[in-house]
Amino acid sequence: MKTAVVGSINMDMTVTAERIPLKGETLKGDELHYIPGGKGANQAVAMAKLGAEVEMFGCVGDDEAGQKLVKNLQEAGVSTGHIRIVKGVPTGIALITVGENDNTIIVVAGANNCVDKEYVDSIKEELFQCDIVLLQHEIPQETVEYVVDICTERGIKVVLNPAPARPVKQEILEKVTYLTPNEHEAAILFGNDCSTEELLKKYPEKLVITQGSKGVAACRKTGEILLVPARKADVVDTTGAGDTLNGAFTVEVAKGRDIESALKLANTAASLSTEKFGAQGGMPTLEEVIKEMKAYK
Template structure:
């Protein structure tokens, strides 16, 4: 690990994305022909780490990759983006993989095979405790075991580290975990699942904020973002991109969350970080791959 303290440490997943472009997504039981398979480095945690590093945040990653070619690709892609990988463990077996179809309008359908991500454990967090405790922000996603995330959140919070959690894929969160999140980041579907009801972006953000987090950010796709904290509920619109500019929405949510975390770690306010992250995510969907080129 670098002698310099990191601004942000990600505890999360790294996957190789296997992407096929299709004219339309298959219905259940249906086979459709697609284009050639393209390989991209991805995973919610790794995507967020790269996005944070691109904001100028000194970023580290705590996770696991396999002993396969995909693992080497994932480590190289993180390092190339400036992410410190000294707390990434290589394990026997396959790396995580995501199988993705992308339609002409840029919408995607994804199946994730966790691979090495399922073996990211509490011990990995303990081994990185000195790094996490010296950071400004801990950023976590739920593509690794929930027990590991709970431990990482509690460990960081106890040391005065700001905790940002992108609760995706969605899972029930304990009250003590919710209470230290600043912010909890979810999309509108995840927010509705956590609340057990639907509503407008403002209603979802305010409802989740009432459950205990210090702040909440709800992403609404092309309709923008709503954030709620102790002061207000604020909407941030998505910029107009124009016809044909959206080519691939894979990873847009990761780009947003990572950019937000990166700006928070380098001193921005939540409102300013959110506005910047919306612009960054909008630009990412104009390029192929989960990291927007």
């Protein structure tokens, strides 16, 4: 089983504070950290920590941050042989404020904008060797659509995590194998005319909606709504929790697990990831997740 992530690679500049500042307000920060991130890279690291064979496809700048990020992926067990180093373009940056067990994030795309159709054409033969591909929205939309098109034509499963939220063409939504928005992102994709339950029933065992502290929901092919409740966590930092869930879910469905089993493991992994600081630093191993699932049960 070989998995792939096509997406963003960022350096996170994370400041911790007592709380997140209000509009126009200045607060004293506690600490500033430079931490490897990017939704794509986070998801790849989560998958590698869970034991998957995963390759990261994306772009970084020819700067110190880019070098550190590629090395970090390699040390996590992610294949990086086809990451493109773009001259004269800075590596992507995410500015993150952490406070009150929550966060705000501003992303400056940088080299992530160079993950274009030409780049995908240059790596598509390697991409076609994979069993499943995970995508997000921190690279150009036309690239996301192109990867969905060429992978589905080859019968390769595609998981689309539509974050950050932006509209997606209906034909792309129909083509992906799994779609994993949160409630806000689902409203951007589908509007507010349908309830969560109605949406889930429209896309059984395809649409997975994360609901924060309530857990994660999907619909079985029988029409029964499946709600996997959130595990109680001693939250330190929620950054990367959604990426952990998506990475874990992708690994599990690639193994052929049923949707309930995949979501239970992914939900537990995401919860564990919030108990340590940093998006990737708190991501658990498969052994840690299984141990916690047994204890929690």
